[in-house]
Amino acid sequence: MNAEMSTNLITVYVEGKPLAVHAHDSAAGAALKAGLGYTRTSPVTGEKRAPYCMMGVCFECLMVIDGIPSRQACMVRVREGMRIERQTTVGGVEVWP
Amino acid sequence: MNRTYDFLVIGAGPAGMAAAATAAKLGVATLLLDEQPDPGGQIYRGIESRGQAGVEKPGVSQADSARGLRLTQEFRASSAAYQAATQVWQLEAGGKVYVTNGERASCISARRVLLATGAMERPVPLPGWTLPGVMTVGAAQILYKTSQWLPPEATWIAGSGPLLWLYAAQVIEAGGPIAGILDTTPKSNYAHALRYTAGALRNRAYLDRGMALQKMVRKAGVRIVKDVSAVEAKGDEHVSVVRYHAGGHWREETVAMLMLHQGVVPNAHATRSLGAKHRWDALQRSFAPEVDVWGNLSVEGYAAAGDCAGIVGAEASAVQGKLAALEAARAIGVITQEQRDVEAAPLRAELTKHLPVRPFLDQLFAPRASLLVPRDDVLVCRCESITARQLRDAVGLGAMGPNQVKAFTRCGMGPCQGRLCGLAAAEVIAAARGVGMAETGVFNVRPPLKPVSLGELAGLEV
Numbered sequence: 001m002n003a004e005m006s007t008n009l010i011t012v013y014v015e016g017k018p019l020a021v022h023a024h025d026s027a028a029g030a031a032l033k034a035g036l037g038y039t040r041t042s043p044v045t046g047e048k049r050a051p052y053c054m055m056g057v058c059f060e061c062l063m064v065i066d067g068i069p070s071r072q073a074c075m076v077r078v079r080e081g082m083r084i085e086r087q088t089t090v091g092g093v094e095v096w097p
Numbered sequence: 098m099n100r101t102y103d104f105l106v107i108g109a110g111p112a113g114m115a116a117a118a119t120a121a122k123l124g125v126a127t128l129l130l131d132e133q134p135d136p137g138g139q140i141y142r143g144i145e146s147r148g149q150a151g152v153e154k155p156g157v158s159q160a161d162s163a164r165g166l167r168l169t170q171e172f173r174a175s176s177a178a179y180q181a182a183t184q185v186w187q188l189e190a191g192g193k194v195y196v197t198n199g200e201r202a203s204c205i206s207a208r209r210v211l212l213a214t215g216a217m218e219r220p221v222p223l224p225g226w227t228l229p230g231v232m233t234v235g236a237a238q239i240l241y242k243t244s245q246w247l248p249p250e251a252t253w254i255a256g257s258g259p260l261l262w263l264y265a266a267q268v269i270e271a272g273g274p275i276a277g278i279l280d281t282t283p284k285s286n287y288a289h290a291l292r293y294t295a296g297a298l299r300n301r302a303y304l305d306r307g308m309a310l311q312k313m314v315r316k317a318g319v320r321i322v323k324d325v326s327a328v329e330a331k332g333d334e335h336v337s338v339v340r341y342h343a344g345g346h347w348r349e350e351t352v353a354m355l356m357l358h359q360g361v362v363p364n365a366h367a368t369r370s371l372g373a374k375h376r377w378d379a380l381q382r383s384f385a386p387e388v389d390v391w392g393n394l395s396v397e398g399y400a401a402a403g404d405c406a407g408i409v410g411a412e413a414s415a416v417q418g419k420l421a422a423l424e425a426a427r428a429i430g431v432i433t434q435e436q437r438d439v440e441a442a443p444l445r446a447e448l449t450k451h452l453p454v455r456p457f458l459d460q461l462f463a464p465r466a467s468l469l470v471p472r473d474d475v476l477v478c479r480c481e482s483i484t485a486r487q488l489r490d491a492v493g494l495g496a497m498g499p500n501q502v503k504a505f506t507r508c509g510m511g512p513c514q515g516r517l518c519g520l521a522a523a524e525v526i527a528a529a530r531g532v533g534m535a536e537t538g539v540f541n542v543r544p545p546l547k548p549v550s551l552g553e554l555a556g557l558e559v
Binding site for chain 1 (some may be wrong): 132133134143217218231232233237246334335480482511516517548
């Protein structure tokens with residue numbers, strides 16, 4: 001990242017931890033940069049999943065963003081102070097322990 | 098608020114931007130809708146911000162970037178309206194298009210609608226492809242384009258196709274690591290592609306560029322394994338090993354990330370939802386909508402241009418977009434048929450710089466047949482976690498095609514609505530039944546095309 005770009009950084013909170021990201025990043029990109037590993041669990045099997053296509057096709061990147069569940073994190077651009085969290089429940093209910 | 102335009106273009110990639118700019122210049126009241134926050138589509142993703150941020154344009158894609166920026170500037174300078182971050186969730190006959198901006202749904206009516214929804218990467222399920230740390234090459238390239246993200250050390254790429262080499266070259270040029278490439282292109286593809294050499298030689302630039310990219314990757318010391326016949330991702334909660342079969346042996350490599358690619362196919366979700374006629378393209382091994390020379394679909398008032406109507410690449414997509422815009426202007430009555438044809442003549446000549454090479458590329462990078470039919474335990478439908486075995490069992494119970502299999506298994510009923518698994522599931526079903534893909538077909542697509550909340554719907558004025 002060059003000097004000019006670093007002036008364009010904003011802070012988001014990935015699983016509660018602050019992270020400086022580029023203003024053009026997506027929430028899914030921020031999760032990846034945060035080293036989050038997985039971003040959701042499958043509501044069917046509980047398996048850990050992570051963004052796969054990054055262009056709105058696969059829906060693997062569903063996350064809780066600013067408290068709203070099931071957002072396609074690859075389609076959401078970061079905003080200052082955005083809270084980006086893993087989606088591990090269905091409608092707030094833990095389906096897998 | 099519901100609105101009316103003469104010409105509505107869906108998708109702000111090369112085809113959509115060129116179409117919108119062309120129509121607007123002719124005085125057609127035009128709106129370009131796109132689901133991304135910025136214009137460019139996937140090929141020119143982040144093209145404006147890359148310029149603004151002063152990021153050095155890598156040499157390998159400098160010409161592409163310049164073309165994309167020019168196209169974007171022409172569109173921005175035109176009188177066409179532009180609505181970003183908007184998703185289309187229903188298309189109706191008569192040019193009624195239902196959209197949402199994530200807060201409120203609305204209906205846009207247009208006399209002509211152009212679908213320019215581009216391409217997506219071919220879904221090719223393999224063991225472990227759902228593990229975190231496995232993503233497509235296209236996904237990694239989007240991260241590179243939007244935020245200059247480079248992969249970690251010990252990143253391996255597996256698959257086939259021009260994008261794979263372009264991405265590897267971009268990473269290397271940017272100083273990033275690619276540990277190795279598992280090239281699944283079958284050796285026999287080279288011989289089969291020879292019959293299309295004449296066309297390829299007419300568009301020599303494509304071949305020269307492809308060879309230059311491969312040479313650059315090789316020179317950088319990237320390990321390249323040719324003729325790989327099977328790939329598996331392994332790991333506990335994250336990919337840690339790639340296992341592959343080549344030269345009669347299974348081998349393993351430790352990986353931090355694994356990127357997959359098997360070419361691109363038309364993103365035909367929108368055209369299929371319209372009920373437009375589609376054809377099976379044996380050479381591109383995908384379904385594409387039937388279009389005439391202007392891009393007109395079988396549904397009145399609707400047209401398609403660019404990769405969503407059959408893979409042609411970015412440059413030909415832009416030309417097709419312009420042709421579709423001329424036809425829209427004629428249909429609306431802004432120009433005569435004669436004017437349309439005069440304007441179209443140089444565009445048709447331009448297409449010959451890009452289209453003759455396609456059959457050669459399609460054949461050279463045709464996916465390995467054995468990879469298209471994964472073994473029993475592989476998840477085909479990621480959303481509903483449906484395995485190839487479950488699909489085969491459904492066929493065994495008498496399900497004839499994808500739509501019956503869907504009802505039997507829930508394959509394709511998850512949030513992605515069969516976007517990702519559709520073609521892969523059809524391949525499994527076709528092989529299990531022993532019939533062709535044309536006969537097998539794909540999932541029907543029903544609205545809403547993207548999830549819409551009741552709150553958004555409640556805002557719809559009817």
